[in-house]
Amino acid sequence: MSVTEMFSSIQGSLSADQDVREDIRKVVQALEQTGREILTVLQSVHQTAGFKEIPSKCERARELFSTVRTQIAELKTKFPTEQYYRFHEHWRFVLQRLAFLATFVVYLETETLVVREEVAKILGIEVVREKGFHLDVEDYLAGVLIMASELSRLAVNSVTAGDYTRPLRISNFINGLDSGFRLLNLKNDPLRKRYDGLKYDVKKIEEVVYDLSIRGLAKDP
Amino acid sequence: MDRREGEGCPRRNADAAQDRDVNSSSPVIAAFKVFQQELDTKHDKHERLVKISRDVTIESKRTIFLLHRVTSVSNTDDILKEADVKLDAVRQKIGQIAEELRGEDLFQFHRAFTPGIQEYVEAVTFLHYIRHRSLISLEEINAMLVFTRGEQEELKGSVEAPQTGGPVLTFQVTPSDYLLGVADLTGELMRLCISSVGNGDIDTPFQVSQFLRQIHDGFSYIGNTGPYEVSKKLHTLRQSLGKVEDACYALRVRGSEIPKHMLADVFSSRTTHLEPEEGVV
Numbered sequence: 335m336s337v338t339e340m341f342s343s344i345q346g347s348l349s350a351d352q353d354v355r356e357d358i359r360k361v362v363q364a365l366e367q368t369g370r371e372i373l374t375v376l377q378s379v380h381q382t383a384g385f386k387e388i389p390s391k392c393e394r395a396r397e398l399f400s401t402v403r404t405q406i407a408e409l410k411t412k413f414p415t416e417q418y419y420r421f422h423e424h425w426r427f428v429l430q431r432l433a434f435l436a437t438f439v440v441y442l443e444t445e446t447l448v449v450r451e452e453v454a455k456i457l458g459i460e461v462v463r464e465k466g467f468h469l470d471v472e473d474y475l476a477g478v479l480i481m482a483s484e485l486s487r488l489a490v491n492s493v494t495a496g497d498y499t500r501p502l503r504i505s506n507f508i509n510g511l512d513s514g515f516r517l518l519n520l521k522n523d524p525l526r527k528r529y530d531g532l533k534y535d536v537k538k539i540e541e542v543v544y545d546l547s548i549r550g551l552a553k554d555p
Numbered sequence: 556m557d558r559r560e561g562e563g564c565p566r567r568n569a570d571a572a573q574d575r576d577v578n579s580s581s582p583v584i585a586a587f588k589v590f591q592q593e594l595d596t597k598h599d600k601h602e603r604l605v606k607i608s609r610d611v612t613i614e615s616k617r618t619i620f621l622l623h624r625v626t627s628v629s630n631t632d633d634i635l636k637e638a639d640v641k642l643d644a645v646r647q648k649i650g651q652i653a654e655e656l657r658g659e660d661l662f663q664f665h666r667a668f669t670p671g672i673q674e675y676v677e678a679v680t681f682l683h684y685i686r687h688r689s690l691i692s693l694e695e696i697n698a699m700l701v702f703t704r705g706e707q708e709e710l711k712g713s714v715e716a717p718q719t720g721g722p723v724l725t726f727q728v729t730p731s732d733y734l735l736g737v738a739d740l741t742g743e744l745m746r747l748c749i750s751s752v753g754n755g756d757i758d759t760p761f762q763v764s765q766f767l768r769q770i771h772d773g774f775s776y777i778g779n780t781g782p783y784e785v786s787k788k789l790h791t792l793r794q795s796l797g798k799v800e801d802a803c804y805a806l807r808v809r810g811s812e813i814p815k816h817m818l819a820d821v822f823s824s825r826t827t828h829l830e831p832e833e834g835v836v
Contacts, residue, residue, distance in 0.1 A: 336689075336769075337689075337766070337769040338769065340690055340693075340773065341773030341774070341776055341777060342776065343693075344693070344730050344733070344734060344777065345777050345780065348731075348777065348780050349780055352780060417662065418660055418662075418663075419660045419661075419665075420660075420662040422662070447582075447583050449582075449586060450586075463660065471590055471593050472594070510581060510584070514583050514586070517587045517588060517590075517591045518587065518591050518594055519594065519595055521598055
């Protein structure tokens with residue numbers, strides 16, 4: 335095989351690769367759009383009026399998640415399943431956002447941490463790599479960490495809205511998360527960087543709880 | 556006020572301790588214990604791959620140094636044979652990588668072993684060039700990376716080979732790793748060219764410059780459709796090509812005037828003149 339032939343065959347495989355990436359990028363853009371819509375719906379819980387409407391907001395968000403499911407189903411058709419990690423960086427960001435939104439919705443509904451299987455179900459994907467398009471454990475954890483900072487904001491705003499018991503519940507929940515993350519041996523990677531921010535969220539919520547308790551506003555346990 | 560806080564503090568601590576006890580059996584902690592295992596397994600595998608990749612790099616580099624001795628020795632066959640043996644050892648290591656990646660997604664751990672693979676490609680292409688004066692193709696490289704497992708597995712394989720589909724393990728070099736390895740190869744070819752002039756070999760420089768030009772054309776054809784690293788290496792490739800072309804130029808112009816035994820001196824003085832210019836460009 336001559337040098338020229340060699341290079342033209344490689345060029346062929348490279349441009350095929352680029353076409354796949356282009357297709358993926360289009361679907362991911364649509365996914366990001368849906369993600370932003372869900373976020374807008376959920377953001378209203380921070381407003382005073384929004385606190386009473388949490389269940390209806392969650393319902394609306396759940397409806398939007400069905401769009402996410404169809405979009406992810408489309409994404410799955412764009413590349414061979416066993417090459418998930420080859421294109422991973424294209425949807426890593428949006429998948430983390432969606433994992434965050436799913437955990438946030440479930441937290442607002444039940445005040446518990448949603449398991450990875452459930453998040454995968456909400457997004458219409460798998461948990462185990464062998465079964466196809468899946469939710470990587472690091473992406474799930476990143477989503478949980480985004481939710482933690484959202485909850486520290488929610489604690490502050492719920493006090494403003496006159497709900498004095500919520501911060502205590504959030505505090506318990508976040509402390510549970512914190513001790514969970516302490517179990518992990520994180521490498522010096524993006525997930526670790528994000529985890530380092532968790533302590534500030536914990537601190538913020540503790541301050542809110544402190545403010546409430548010295549004023550006798552918190553319910554006695 | 557002070558006293559009240561002092562009293563409150565221990566109670567709060569006690570509460571916290573109680574919470575922790577409750578938590579340690581909570582579903583959250585249980586879930587995170589699973590994550591811990593999953594992440595640790597992944598990180599361990601990554602570390603092992605990095606280690607193998609480093610060994611592959613070192614051994615490939617040594618092979619390349621060995622191959623550079625070809626220019627100064629009359630009997631090249633021995634060196635080429637020794638290089639073959641060394642590369643076989645490297646292939647065994649790559650077999651270990653393939654073993655680690657069995658059932659995994661190649662690209663999930665690609666970053667861990669890509670430096671080693673590139674170095675290996677460089678060594679293999681260099682050996683192939685010295686022997687055949689041509690570029691080894693990606694398919695040929697991949698064809699060499701087919702491993703049959705050791706005796707232990709073979710015994711097992713003889714029992715259940717029909718079900719598992721044979722104890723054959725392959726490793727696929729990706730096109731971009733191949734490209735990057737070939738880009739590194741050009742640097743070695745440049746050194747080969749310069750040192751062969753030093754030994755009064757007049758033919759090799761022209762062959763190398765011909766070959767380098769073909770590779771350069773190939774890379775220009777790919778341009779920036781390739782991965783980012785390729786376009787970075789294109790710059791060094793141009794420099795290497797420039798040096799080789801200058802060497803051929805010098806040989807052609809001066810070659811007819813100067814007696815052959817003095818060529819080496821002329822040439823080495825010329826390259827030293829070139830070095831500072833390279834820095835400016």
